[in-house]
Amino acid sequence: MTHLFDPLTLRGVTLRNRIGVSPMCQYSSTDGLANDWHLVHLGARAVGGAGLIIMEDTAVLPEGRITLADNGLWSDDHIAPLGRVTSFLKAHGAVPGIQIGYAGRKGSTTIPWEGGRPQGEGRSLRAEEGAWETLAPSAEAFGGERVAVPRAMTQDDIARVQAAFAQAARRADAAGFDLLELHGGWGYIFQQFYSPVANHRTDGYGGGFAQRARFTVETVRAVRQVWPDRKPLAFRMAATDWIDGGWTPEEAVELARLLKGEGVDLVDVISAAVAPQARVPWGPLFQVPFSERIRREAGVATTAVGFITEASEAQAIVADGKADLVLLARAMLRDPHWPVHAAEALGVGDRITFPNQYEHWLSGRPGSRPLGDRHA
Numbered sequence: 540m541t542h543l544f545d546p547l548t549l550r551g552v553t554l555r556n557r558i559g560v561s562p563m564c565q566y567s568s569t570d571g572l573a574n575d576w577h578l579v580h581l582g583a584r585a586v587g588g589a590g591l592i593i594m595e596d597t598a599v600l601p602e603g604r605i606t607l608a609d610n611g612l613w614s615d616d617h618i619a620p621l622g623r624v625t626s627f628l629k630a631h632g633a634v635p636g637i638q639i640g641y642a643g644r645k646g647s648t649t650i651p652w653e654g655g656r657p658q659g660e661g662r663s664l665r666a667e668e669g670a671w672e673t674l675a676p677s678a679e680a681f682g683g684e685r686v687a688v689p690r691a692m693t694q695d696d697i698a699r700v701q702a703a704f705a706q707a708a709r710r711a712d713a714a715g716f717d718l719l720e721l722h723g724g725w726g727y728i729f730q731q732f733y734s735p736v737a738n739h740r741t742d743g744y745g746g747g748f749a750q751r752a753r754f755t756v757e758t759v760r761a762v763r764q765v766w767p768d769r770k771p772l773a774f775r776m777a778a779t780d781w782i783d784g785g786w787t788p789e790e791a792v793e794l795a796r797l798l799k800g801e802g803v804d805l806v807d808v809i810s811a812a813v814a815p816q817a818r819v820p821w822g823p824l825f826q827v828p829f830s831e832r833i834r835r836e837a838g839v840a841t842t843a844v845g846f847i848t849e850a851s852e853a854q855a856i857v858a859d860g861k862a863d864l865v866l867l868a869r870a871m872l873r874d875p876h877w878p879v880h881a882a883e884a885l886g887v888g889d890r891i892t893f894p895n896q897y898e899h900w901l902s903g904r905p906g907s908r909p910l911g912d913r914h915a
């Protein structure tokens with residue numbers, strides 16, 4: 540039976556355990572450049588024992604940003620600051636991953652704590668506030684408070700965005716990332732194409748399943764050509780739109796099969812709003828059944844993510860074969876040492892290795908080492 544603290548090998552990369560930090564936008568970059576915040580924020584979670592750390596959604600083109608403060612990989616200037624982060628994560632035993640994306644019609648918003656909106660519901664900016672033109676499969680606004688109407692992409696736009704994903708992948712490799720994830724969820728560009736709710740194109744990129752999936756399949760193919768063979772490629776995918784007449788779990792399984800054939804090693808299974816009318820039944824472990832189904836029916840490794848907080852829940856997901864690893868977002872914000880506490884709760888505290896600076900004082904059972912003369 541697989542244990543949460545068993546290693547996991549994907550291609551030539553081995554995670555020390557099955558616990559990952561889910562990608563989380565920090566809205567803290569300037570001109571897309573990572574900085575000390577990213578080093579400390581992600582570095583703390585490497586020290587805290589996570590096996591995999593997936594850096595936030597990182598824009599492949601400036602126009603593909605959600606906000607002006609998004610992280611970026613649209614130029615070679617972004618490589619060096621990211622390299623500083625990956626070196627630190629590797630030095631502390633975590634595999635550095637990064638998620639790359641393009642917001643499409645959900646771009647051009649204020650950052651959440653300035654617009655007072657929760658993540659994913661930022662207000663659309665007006666031009667005088669620095670708004671920019673957004674591009675999407677169809678010229679239809681997201682809806683709700685996001686009133687800005689995107690321009691429908693031409694086939695040249697599609698090719699340009701796909702090429703930008705490949706360029707960003709090359710830069711992610713140069714920056715030292717060992718796992719790359721394409722952001723195919725949360726109603727961003729991939730979901731805008733594969734969901735019938737957001738895609739009303741009549742050319743070869745819209746219509747039936749194969750046409751709606753085409754943007755995704757072609758982009759994955761372009762990325763896999765430049766992303767090294769020994770490094771795993773992940774795709775974050777919505778298993779459903781939670782909208783009648785929208786993207787279905789059956790289509791998600793089918794897309795996962797296609798992507799596996801294109802060299803995707805891990806499907807990061809979520810479910811998400813591609814439009815505001817979605818009715819998402821948020822709650823503990825609510826996405827785990829989708830992960831289990833995609834893993835079983837598409838025969839591909841999956842993550843389980845969403846409202847996972849307890850060590851026993853994470854252990855059961857992995858042991859029962861519902862996913863190959865768990866990702867945590869908010870629980871990791873609360874507790875960067877979540878893996879340490881999980882190991883202790885599961886009775887395997889000895890499977891955590893602290894950095895040398897801590898190990899001497901903390902290894903063994905909590906409180907088992909007196910300070911005594913070691914402190915001198």
Ligand SMILES: Cc1cc2nc3c(=O)[nH]c(=O)nc-3n(C[C@H](O)[C@H](O)[C@H](O)COP(=O)(O)O)c2cc1C
Nearest residue numbers: 561562563564595596844845846847867868869870
């Ligand atoms: C601050 C914050 C930022 C997020 N940014 C991203 C992101 O960049 N990409 C993404 O796919 N999901 C993002 N998410 C969603 C998380 O990755 C995760 O799927 C979601 O929060 C559910 O997991 P949790 O219940 O463990 O928080 C974000 C979540 C939070 C809380």
